[in-house]
Amino acid sequence: MTSVPADPLIGQTLDGRYVIRSRIARGGMAMVYLANDLRLERRVAVKVMHEHLAEDENFTRRFEQEARSAAGLSHPNLVNVFDQGHDLGRTYLVMEYLPSITLRELLKQQKRLTAEQALEIGGAVLSGLAAAHQAGIVHRDLKPENVLLADDGRIKLGDFGLARAVSANTTTGQALLGTIAYLSPELVTRGIADARSDLYAFGIMLYEMLTGSQPFTGEQPMQIAYQHAHSEVPLPSAKASEATPEIDELVRWTTQRDPEDRPRDAAEALAFMSGLSSGHAPAGATRVLPYDLAGGTPTPSTTALDGAQRQALAAGLGDDPAETGGTAPQPASAPPSPIDRAAASAARRTRKGRLTAALLVLLIALAGGAGWWFGQGPGSRVTVPDVAGQQMAEAQGALEDRSLLVEVVECSSLDVPAGLAASTDPESGSRLDRGSTVRLCQSSGPKQLPVPTISGLPLEQAQRTIREAGFTFGEVLEERFDASTADTVLAALGEDGEPLAETYPERGRVDLVVSAGAIPEVAGLSVEQATRALQASGLTVDASLAAEEHHAEIEKGRVIAMIPTTDPVRPGDSVGLTISLGPELFEIPDVSGMGLQEAMDALAGAGFSPTTLVPDALRGFAKATGTDPAAGERVPAGTEIRVKSTISL
Known part of the structure; x- marks a missing residue:
């Protein structure tokens, strides 16, 4: 496995203004970068949609919708959006840069938060969410990853990538969006969301801040989705000692399965939480919930309930004897709490069609969970x-x-x-x-293949051998005269013009040099005969290149040899002829008066073959008197010369 290469966007400038410096984070829809705004000389965060998602019109429209939605919101607890555009084939969003960690990272560090921390963060989230709801915007993807805890203490809510106008109230269509652990029951079963869906996600997140875990878990997302649609969220006090009854009540209120039983929007929930943060119940009431969930009169706080009632509430039971088994006494002076009345109503509805409802919810949850998982979730x-x-x-x-x-x-x-x-x-x-x-x-380029023996093969066989070995035959680069038979391969050359080595790239081009046959033998032929023979072989006889010389065996006027002008000789080259002048003649010296042996030595030294009739024993007494042929005549070297002599005793 190699190291991950540098991000190709780093160092690029978007629209001539935003210089990408480094990558901050990666999300399911986009990558977030730290950049410099050259125009305003400030650091900004640039969110760039993944390139492959740009091909999907729905994703592009949702991304641009985030820009419009977020740009219309201005609140201390919301991340500011400055600009939006498209450059280098990428759609991007420019936001304020906030050195921070996410709530998710804080939870990983601390496991769980104190009640004071949870209320502080929760209040900031509800404050920003209230501004969004007031502007008619539903966040739809509220989760710890989207809550930013700045280094300077500010708490901001960001990533309105799934935001949608409240009035739209439409389904997701192809798949559920958002993180499955925070999806409200109506999103799971119907794919419909409004401001109260955000409050459900907030209640789950508040539970997680206090307990360090999510209320619903499972091996498959559809299992979690089913629990959202079919089960009540447990009270955080069951796992966290710091959770007060008032906090329990807020979690239960915001996570009611029926949206009608939740706060109308974040502003209503914030008003109640503000009372908790200040250490007392909301002004003007001793109850916990600001409104009766069933639409009745105000009800007492759980602080006014006896131990049995609190136990029943913590267990998620209502006031119906069929649910409690008749074991939870309630004083006549204490009207039922909003949670009790909502639970009783749900129990009555459940008894009327428990099996049918369970099957319906299961099927819807499975379909919704599967749609999300395989459409947009990890299983897609x-x-x-x-x-x-x-x-x-x-x-x-x-x-x-x-x-x-x-x-x-x-x-x-x-x-x-x-x-x-x-x-x-x-x-x-x-x-x-x-x-x-x-x-x-x-x-790594073409595969290197072994080179077979090609030189010495006939041309057609060489071409087959080249192809069978995995190479490509190019052309016959040249023909040259050689002692080999015509069309015999003399050399195989690579694309660089050099002879092939032991291996050569697959499909590489191989060119050949082949024999044009032997040069015709012209010695002893007349000039006309030699010219015709050479021209028939493709050579050009140039008379200006002719030369003459003596030859002991070839008579005068006949051709001694061809004169090449190139090496090697190729068809089409010009050549000359060496024409014989006949044998070279030499003058016979006059040896008269010399001793016989001296005369013979002189003739031998002149290139002739002297002979005599005088026996060897008498040569010392003989003198030369002449030669035959006679002195002064011109004859070829090596000619036999008989020495005439006389003997003096």
Whole structure:
């Protein structure tokens, strides 16, 4: 596994204004970067939608909707949005940069929060949420990851990526959005959300802050969705000693399964929480809930209930004897609490059609959970992009943007230059689960194959051998005269013009040099005969290149040899002829008066072959008197010369 390459957006400038410096965070829809605003000289956070999501009109529309929704909100507890645009093929959103950690990170560090911390953070979240609700905006994705705790103590709510106008009140259509652990029952079963859906998510988040865990868990998202639709949220005091009855009541109030039994909006919940934060119940009442959930008169606080009533409330029971078994006494002077009355009403409805309702909720929850899981959640499948020919960093980024794990390997490629991305395994176009591993092939160029013996083969056989070995036959670069038979391969050359080595790249071009046959033998032929023979072989006889010389055996006027002008000689080259002058003649010296042996030595030294009739024993007494042929005549070297002599005793 190789190291992750640098983000290709880092160092880029969006719309000539926002210089991307570093990556801050990664989300399901977008990547968040730290950038410099060149115009206003300030640091900003730039949220860039994932490139593959830009192809989906629904995602693009939702992203742009976030910009419009968030830009219309101005509140100390909401992240400010400055700008929105599209550049470098990416849609982006410019927000205030807030050095911070998220509530999720704080929970990981502390496990659970104190009641004071939970109320402080919860109050800030409700304050920002109230501003959004007042503007007609539903957040739809409230969770600890979207609550920012700034280094300077500010608490801000961000990421309105799933925000939608309250008046729209429409379903998600293709799949449920938001994090399954915080989805309200109406979102799970009907895909419909309003301001009260945000309060359900807030109640779950408040429970998690106090207890350090979520109220509903399961191995599959659909199991969690079913619990949201079918079960009551337990009281935080069952797991956290710091949770007061008033906090229990707020959690139960905001997490009622029926939206009609929750606060109308964040402002109503905030008004109640403000009383808790200040250490007393809301002004003008001794009750916990500001309104009767059943629409009746104000009810006493749980602080006015006896121990049995509190126990029944903590267990999630109502005032119906059928639910309590008749064991929870209630004084006649104490009217039922709002939670008791809501629970009793739910119990009566449940008894009328428990089985039918359970089956219906189960089916809806399964469908909704499955739709979310396979549509937008971790179980959704993504398409492997085509990255062939891209730089490795760009290709790896494209795969990781689709939530795929990347394993880099090397492989040969005929079409992609070495060092670039060649292919993926599984191949492009495949549909995979998010988190799947994809092998990204980095091209090492064509495969190196062994080179067979090509020289010495006939041309046609050599061409077949080249193709069978995995190479590509190019052309016959040249023909040259050689002692080999015509069309015999003399050399195999690579694309660089050099002879092939032991290995050569797959499909590489191989050019050949072949024999044009032997040069015709012209010695002893007349000039005309020699010219015709050479021209028939493709050579040009140039008379200006002719030369003459003596030859002992070839008569005068005949051709001794061809004169080449190139090496090697190729068809079409110009050549000359060496023409014989006949044998060279030498003058016979006059040896008269010399001793016989001296005369013979003189003739031998002149290149002739002297002979005599005088025996060897008498040569010392003989003198030369002449030669035959006679002295002064010109004859070829080596001619036999008989020495005439006389003997003096």
